[in-house]
Amino acid sequence: MKLLITGGAGFIGSHVVRRFVQNYPSYHIYNLDALTYAGNMENLKDIENNSNYSFIKGDITDEKFINALFSEHRFDGVIHLAAESHVDRSITDPLAFAKTNILGTMILLNAFKETWKGNWSDKLFYHVSTDEVYGSLGETGLFEETTPYDPNSPYSASKASSDHFVRAYGETYGLPYVISNCSNNYGQNQFPEKLIPLFINNILTDKPLPVYGDGKYTRDWLYVLDHAIAIDLVFHKGQTTETYNIGGFNEWQNIDLMKLLCDQMDLKLKRPVGTSQKLITYVKDRPGHDLRYAIDASKINKELGWKPSVTFEQGLSITIDWYLNNEEWLSNVTSGSYQNYYTKQYS
Ligand code: NAD
Ligand code: DAU
Numbered sequence: 647m648k649l650l651i652t653g654g655a656g657f658i659g660s661h662v663v664r665r666f667v668q669n670y671p672s673y674h675i676y677n678l679d680a681l682t683y684a685g686n687m688e689n690l691k692d693i694e695n696n697s698n699y700s701f702i703k704g705d706i707t708d709e710k711f712i713n714a715l716f717s718e719h720r721f722d723g724v725i726h727l728a729a730e731s732h733v734d735r736s737i738t739d740p741l742a743f744a745k746t747n748i749l750g751t752m753i754l755l756n757a758f759k760e761t762w763k764g765n766w767s768d769k770l771f772y773h774v775s776t777d778e779v780y781g782s783l784g785e786t787g788l789f790e791e792t793t794p795y796d797p798n799s800p801y802s803a804s805k806a807s808s809d810h811f812v813r814a815y816g817e818t819y820g821l822p823y824v825i826s827n828c829s830n831n832y833g834q835n836q837f838p839e840k841l842i843p844l845f846i847n848n849i850l851t852d853k854p855l856p857v858y859g860d861g862k863y864t865r866d867w868l869y870v871l872d873h874a875i876a877i878d879l880v881f882h883k884g885q886t887t888e889t890y891n892i893g894g895f896n897e898w899q900n901i902d903l904m905k906l907l908c909d910q911m912d913l914k915l916k917r918p919v920g921t922s923q924k925l926i927t928y929v930k931d932r933p934g935h936d937l938r939y940a941i942d943a944s945k946i947n948k949e950l951g952w953k954p955s956v957t958f959e960q961g962l963s964i965t966i967d968w969y970l971n972n973e974e975w976l977s978n979v980t981s982g983s984y985q986n987y988y989t990k991q992y993s
Contacts, residue, residue: 647673650721652706652754653728654678655685657836658774661874662725663690667699669878674698676719679728680705683983688975689835706750716757725881726754727774732839733801734991737933740800747804748811755815764820771823772881773812777866777891778802779827782936789827790942791889798934816887824884826877828892829941833870833961834968838980839987842962845904846969847976849911849922856992859931861901864938868894869961872954879950890950893941896958901926906959910966929992 647670654663654677667675679685681703693699704711706728729747730736736743751773758771780789781796795810797803815821832840838847845855876892884890898906908922946952956964969976 647723648676648719648721649673649723649725650676650678650719651725651727652678653685653726655681655687655689655701656727656731657684657689657833658831658870658873659727660686660689660835661833661870662727662877663699664693665874665878667693667696671698674700676700676702676721678702678704678706678715682730683987684731684837686835686979688978706754707745709753712753712757713760716761720761721758722768723770723772723881724754724758725772725774725877726751729805730801733778733799734839734932735987736799736801736804738990743800743804744807747801748807751808752811755811755821759815759819759821766820766822769822770881770886771812771815771821772877773809773823773825774877775809775825775827776802776805777827777829777893777939777941778936779806779809780939783938783940785938788940788942789891789893791827791891791945798936813887822886824880824886824888824890826880826884826890826892826946827941828873828876829866829868829894829939831868831870831873833965834972835975836870838976838984841900841903842907842965843969843976845907846911846966847980849908849915849925850969850973850976853925854927855904855908855922855925856927856929857901857904858929859935861899861904861928863900863935864897864940865900865903866893866940867896867898867903867958867961868892868954869956869958869964872956875955876946876950876952879952880946883950885949890946891941891943892946892952893943894954894958895943896954897938897940898958907962907966910962914966914970
């Protein structure tokens, strides 16, 4: 099995790559990543010399390069995670999201189609997608696999579009695919532009904790290693042409999550509980901010036996410990261009 994993130097991708390299010694794992601001070779230091692992630096939007790569390696499977992934960045630079998330996905689909030309036995294209394609929920209800797509941000619209292209290649060319749509991930190695690592970093550096709007937006949080386990199951046991929703059964209003995070940080930093909460600052809302996401993950639970393995309190505690023990990782990724991003986004 020659397996291409795209975006493997990023947050979720690095955990997926590690899991496959360690658990499937008979596979060769090729990690293709452009190393954008979100990609980091440090994330995979521990497995970089494994004999069943190769890193390839490259851009999924470079059609000539991707076609040559597929001709050379004839990948049996693809797990596609490479993407522009941050909603706030999609609001300031929507075209970058269209290019990577839509065009990049199409270029990969096309190269896979041209490699196998209909000889699809034991081949699979797995597209890792998001629950944001379903839009926003009101105060009740859950996203099911049959919920109509209704994306609101340039990020979610680009992911919805890429999902549609994956399905279209399945319908039109018979390309075997599977899609999963997951809720908010958290855990070690997440770039500190996303809520939880951004707040951890700001608490450590005594900066304000920016709460968008009234803080009553709700997300369904899943520990990243549980997502990696789900991806492994869907890749090996999922039905082709099916979609699987993946979620944590774990809804939190932002402000409640922020207070829990602040209190856990105070305990770990051995200072009076309440110290970090004083940094909470209400700021201008995100335009088009989705009110609530919540996943009905009963299909993957019933069909593939998956459920989250840790509670939120456990996962959050492991995550905070990781950031506290990896201050060098954090300071490396928050120097340079991060400072420009931060100033532009939050000033
Ligand atoms: P991330 O931003 O941490 O990592 C993305 C990776 O893709 C980086 O390593 C980056 O270098 C690489 N990349 C970006 N553009 C590329 C290009 N043109 N060519 C090659 N590589 C490129 O993202 P993440 O949070 O790990 O998300 C991974 C995937 O999972 C994305 O497709 C995202 O939409 C999806 N997803 C994320 C979450 C979440 O909560 N983070 C939830 C559900 C789904
Ligand atoms: O639902 C899955 C999605 O979750 C993934 O597809 C995306 O790649 C991932 O980025 C994430 O999107 P969100 O926009 O939900 O995540 P983010 O961490 O940016 O924000 C979580 C919530 O916190 C959201 O309601 C916005 C709010 N927020 C975020 C930041 C960065 C703040 O209030 N302040 C902040 O500074």
